[in-house]
Amino acid sequence: MPKDRTGLSRRDFLKTTSTGLAVSFASRSLPVSAAPDYDLAVISGNQAAATRKAVEALGGMSRFVQKGHRVVLKPNMSFASGPERASNTHPAVVHTVAQMCLEAGADEVMIVDNPLQSAELCLRRAGVVEACKGLKNTYVQMFTDRKFYREVKIPQGKVLDRVEVIKEVLDSQVLICLPQAKSHSNTGISMGIKGLMGLIWDRWSFHSRYNINEALADLATVLRPKLTILDATRALTTGGPGGPGEIVKPNLVIAGTDPIAVDSFGVSVAPWYGQQFKGRQVEHLLAASQRGLGKIDVQSLNILRASA
């Protein structure tokens, strides 16, 4: 149960979280209208409330979404399993963000993924369709046909020079990533950056042809979310990305504009395969940070920790 730990230093905090237990965070009261001078918002609580509070702490959705914008949300929903398996983003997180986008004046919210199992089954079991049923101008869509993708060049790419991306992503004004925190048998962890692979057509070549970590960093140079909200309310710490595996409950929602920082912080909130790691130890995050895409050392960041 939430215990007040006022006066906890940042360093102590990181140490504490690195035990991998679900940790409750200080619930300092904060002026909601505060200027968005936090790099990261780390909020404990239930999915919907924590998500809302995290976005508000960063300055509210209107900082990212303006009237008339078309928004693409990229949760993990590429496995035909429910929230209990922690391989997909919790539907309440997706619903809250979609709702906030509409509140901020978005014209259209498109929730997309490129599934690994049958698209219909994924849509049905991941629960996102059900959760977002009441929202107007909100669409949940799997893109399983190549005609919905368009090639873009990757000028800064080291191993990839072009990639085919879902057209709706390229034509929208805002991309918001809503990854689920989970282990991954190939890249260690799968969070925001790894989740970008759900926006492209040919993901298999990442596994078989390229160094996947470099390819992910290349991909991150062209797919730049304005906001990343990591669902670490549950974390699949083994058996990822599909599960089943061990699940711990950090009970956190982590939001930020810097996708590397969000992922890097996410690495610290749970033990992966029974070990603690830092963001810097995740090869694809390091590669992406070396491309100048974000800060991997979260100690230097201004982090809001609160509970909702």
Add this chain to the structure above:
Amino acid sequence: MRAAIQALSLLLFTLLFALANYRLPDWLPADIYLRLDPLLGLSAILAGRTWVPRAAWGLVLLVATLLLGRFFCSYVCPLGAILDFLDRPLFGRVKRRTLESDAALRNVKHVVLILFVAAAMAGSSLVYLLDPIALLTRTFTFALFPPFVGLVNLVLDAVRPVAEAMRWMRIATLSYAQPVFYMSLVTFLIFAGIVALGRLVPRFWCRYLCPLGALLSLLSPLGRLRRTVGPECPACGVCQNACPMGAALDEGGTRVAECIQCRTCVAACPQDLVTFPASPHALATGTSERPDLSRRGFLYSVAGGAGLGFAVQQSPFTPLQNKQQLIRPPGALPENEFLTTCIRCGECMKSCLTNTLQPTLWESGLAGLWTPKLDMRFAACEQECNVCGKVCPTQAIRSLDLEEKTHAKLGTAVLKKETCLVWAQDKLCLICDEICPYDAIVFRTIDGFRRPFVIASRCNGCGYCEQRCPVEGDSAVVVVPIGQIRLSTGSYVTEAKKLQLDFKPNPGDDQFILKSEGLRVEPKKHETAGPQAKRPPARPAAKKPKGFLP
């Protein structure tokens, strides 16, 4: 009136066909037309020498025919409806000469019927070749459904730019998975041939070939509704020309067995002399023609059918039936029973969620034409779907709940070390492990590298590994029938437990990924590698676990 009922029946048939997909509710018998066809059930029962519960529905049609006559052909049969509806647009302007002496042709359908029944008694179910309902369902599945989906997608593609501009996103993002099948063309050509025969005479198929019509015509003379022509009939011949079955004869006569109660003659008669009274004395009136088969002809047919049924079985395929490479659908009966019971309607393949179910050509001989197999390089069997058994009208694929279906082991994945990227080339690849829903693929240290192995007792043969293997050409991990569970009765769960199989999804065993670096194992850490592990590392040692750095 009749056309409306026909259209409704065809619509219902099409609707049920469309509804045959993985979302099919348990209470809805999407295969009801096939169940109602007594010929299919009869053939399956005779050939398989076993009772087929769903075949009991066939009694409904038999009893109805006994009471009413051969109304099925003119009102219910969806193939009859298609032939009727296509007749005018295709052949409306063709002058068809009347086949005056067609008694011999008429007998063909009876010969066909006897052939199939005799073949079934000899142990081969061949009725699927010409049974109208099986043939039409098959045509829908292989020949009409794929181009239909293709056409819908073409229209959607054409509309898409407009929809995108208008932000009609439901339409703009709509696209249907394109089903594809082997044997589409040959199935279509058979159907097209049947339609084309209408060029010679209306309902050529129904008059001369249809074995179901032949079966029903044996009963229909007992029906209560009987065509009756008033004694004032001037024998003008109008009804004779109008009758699509050639059942109306000179001077008020009727070939009762051929009459399908369509009442075309009632409308055609200039003097309104034709009626269909529901008379209890109907049997006593009217003329009846029995199938004009001589004893010799009958015996020839029986002998031919039995010989055919026998010949179909006498090939190396039969003794080899349990040694085929074919992977059958989950819940498929043991191979010999499966082949005799399956009526090749294609309903399972139509409804298959992943499109992995495909028709066989010669893989299991003439006895196996059009039977379903899994093509796992193309698609896997989805563990959350059990529709193929649900829609099987003869239960050649047993209808199983998901738990039972999970334990109906299809086969076992086998790794081919010669082509596996890890075994043959020391590459970093673990897609099969990553995708396996049952954690049946594990890594063990061999020659200084972590190499994939299949734990046979955890593999239920779903085929995701085979489908996703990134090797070009044949997959390096292939599902073979080894260990398949094929039961004609009883629980697959019990059987799997008996065999100590464990398909419960387990937590991943991929912790090693973080404990060492990638698939390579430092020589000093060798525990299981043994003396053979002398090969120098093919790649420079990475510093830390897979995906992680120090």
